[in-house]
Amino acid sequence: MPPLSDTDQTLGNPPKTLTDQAYGKLRDDIIRGEFQPGSKLRIELLKQRYGMGATPLREALSRLTQNGFVTTEGQRGFRVSVTSLDDLEDITDMRVVLETLALKKSFEVGDDEWEARVIASFHQLSKIETATEPDLERWEERNRAYHLALISACHSKWLRRFYETLYDQHKRYRNLARIDRSVPRDVHAEHSAICDAALERNITKACQENENHIRRTAEVVAKMLKPKKIS
Amino acid sequence: MPPLSDTDQTLGNPPKTLTDQAYGKLRDDIIRGEFQPGSKLRIELLKQRYGMGATPLREALSRLTQNGFVTTEGQRGFRVSVTSLDDLEDITDMRVVLETLALKKSFEVGDDEWEARVIASFHQLSKIETATEPDLERWEERNRAYHLALISACHSKWLRRFYETLYDQHKRYRNLARIDRSVPRDVHAEHSAICDAALERNITKACQENENHIRRTAEVVAKMLKPKKIS
DNA sequence: ATATTACATTTTGTCGATATTTTATATTAT
DNA sequence: ATAATATAAAATATCGACAAAATGTAATAT
Numbered sequence: 001m002p003p004l005s006d007t008d009q010t011l012g013n014p015p016k017t018l019t020d021q022a023y024g025k026l027r028d029d030i031i032r033g034e035f036q037p038g039s040k041l042r043i044e045l046l047k048q049r050y051g052m053g054a055t056p057l058r059e060a061l062s063r064l065t066q067n068g069f070v071t072t073e074g075q076r077g078f079r080v081s082v083t084s085l086d087d088l089e090d091i092t093d094m095r096v097v098l099e100t101l102a103l104k105k106s107f108e109v110g111d112d113e114w115e116a117r118v119i120a121s122f123h124q125l126s127k128i129e130t131a132t133e134p135d136l137e138r139w140e141e142r143n144r145a146y147h148l149a150l151i152s153a154c155h156s157k158w159l160r161r162f163y164e165t166l167y168d169q170h171k172r173y174r175n176l177a178r179i180d181r182s183v184p185r186d187v188h189a190e191h192s193a194i195c196d197a198a199l200e201r202n203i204t205k206a207c208q209e210n211e212n213h214i215r216r217t218a219e220v221v222a223k224m225l226k227p228k229k230i231s
Numbered sequence: 232m233p234p235l236s237d238t239d240q241t242l243g244n245p246p247k248t249l250t251d252q253a254y255g256k257l258r259d260d261i262i263r264g265e266f267q268p269g270s271k272l273r274i275e276l277l278k279q280r281y282g283m284g285a286t287p288l289r290e291a292l293s294r295l296t297q298n299g300f301v302t303t304e305g306q307r308g309f310r311v312s313v314t315s316l317d318d319l320e321d322i323t324d325m326r327v328v329l330e331t332l333a334l335k336k337s338f339e340v341g342d343d344e345w346e347a348r349v350i351a352s353f354h355q356l357s358k359i360e361t362a363t364e365p366d367l368e369r370w371e372e373r374n375r376a377y378h379l380a381l382i383s384a385c386h387s388k389w390l391r392r393f394y395e396t397l398y399d400q401h402k403r404y405r406n407l408a409r410i411d412r413s414v415p416r417d418v419h420a421e422h423s424a425i426c427d428a429a430l431e432r433n434i435t436k437a438c439q440e441n442e443n444h445i446r447r448t449a450e451v452v453a454k455m456l457k458p459k460k461i462s
Numbered sequence: 463a464t465a466t467t468a469c470a471t472t473t474t475g476t477c478g479a480t481a482t483t484t485t486a487t488a489t490t491a492t
Numbered sequence: 493a494t495a496a497t498a499t500a501a502a503a504t505a506t507c508g509a510c511a512a513a514a515t516g517t518a519a520t521a522t
Contacts, residue, residue, distance in 0.1 A: 248504090248505065248506095249505075249506070250505080250506095283506085283507090284506055284507045284508080285506095285507080285508090286505075286506055286507070287505080287506070287507095290505095305513095305514095306512080306513055306514065307513095307514070307515095308514095
């Protein structure tokens, strides 16, 4: 598995430069919902928060503009990208299209090693999902790892790149909506169904299960996002 | 037509900040092939070339890393992304997928205004293509405008964003290969066929013609790129 | 000759300071 | 009171300088 982007922030690739660190932390904080959508990202504030100069921060923010997490206009500094139902729908639809395509490609050429990666990552995810005390932090990591493992045999660098962007965007919406636990839903079963289909090499089924999985999540998020008219 | 990205460099949107200028010029020069793939982008050199300080240049380069035009590793500065046949193939395939999808979406909801945009941009492109003295500069502009007009009714912001990246990447390969005029090919006829299909609202035909159009270009580029073993 | 080490040079990444622009506030006029 | 204008404050974008790291070169050892 070759590194995807230049800003590969995975294990074994510790950020060497301050800019890399800033990029990772900022992106993480935005995805986590630490910064409200649309809010200004004042440099002076970020300097304090992350304990570094303006330059690495501005460079990191510049990067983030290109994957849609941050916007910048004229001489008016940086802002966290706004969210909207339309955008969520767009992201969801595109993610379905690209992940489906990536799954197909992955299935076509996936060898034993790929299967092993799928099983292994599914197992790790299961451990968390069936545990009594859920570790949300670790779940996020492993959920991501599982989805990436499924498409890890897909050769297309660009497809994987676009997919990662959409996954992260989608994740931000999930976090912002602070997922509704009241909606009865067995996420583990959904993950399991995809894994089964993968090992059976049943492309159609896997894609269908995967699409349902994504859309169900999006639906819950959309429900939480809709009632802007709280009071 | 809302602006696509924050770094929308189209007419009426003059770059307000030095960083924007740097971004535009750098991207243009890379796409044009002024910088060889894989070559180092030394800041000192760029400072001279573009007549500005290091900060806006570094910020522009940071942006460019996210759409795959520039790479950066550790403390070793910036480089123009390398090219390869695999990458060209990848870009081509993905562009076919995304442009086809965008065309379908555009056809579905395209109204009279959309048709007008298509006709108008096709007309402008035709003027260049049928002229005796071809203005390559202007042709590039209008070719881009035509392809964007075709998908301009597609609502998906993300699809259009990804598409633009791929279009520009593809364009770089075209320029690097210094297109082979000896291969007999009537590009104008291809553009014309797509336009006809669009106005007939024949989705299938339009997508087919469009795919052929892209793949034919890619094939010529690939042929020029292959013989690395010159002597 | 090849490999290793030490040194000098270049280049990169980062900070603090500054000019410019935008935003907020107060003042005056309609 | 609202609108328009002038002024003050804040924030942004940019530069020049410096420390750290990488690269290239020369000297020494195997």
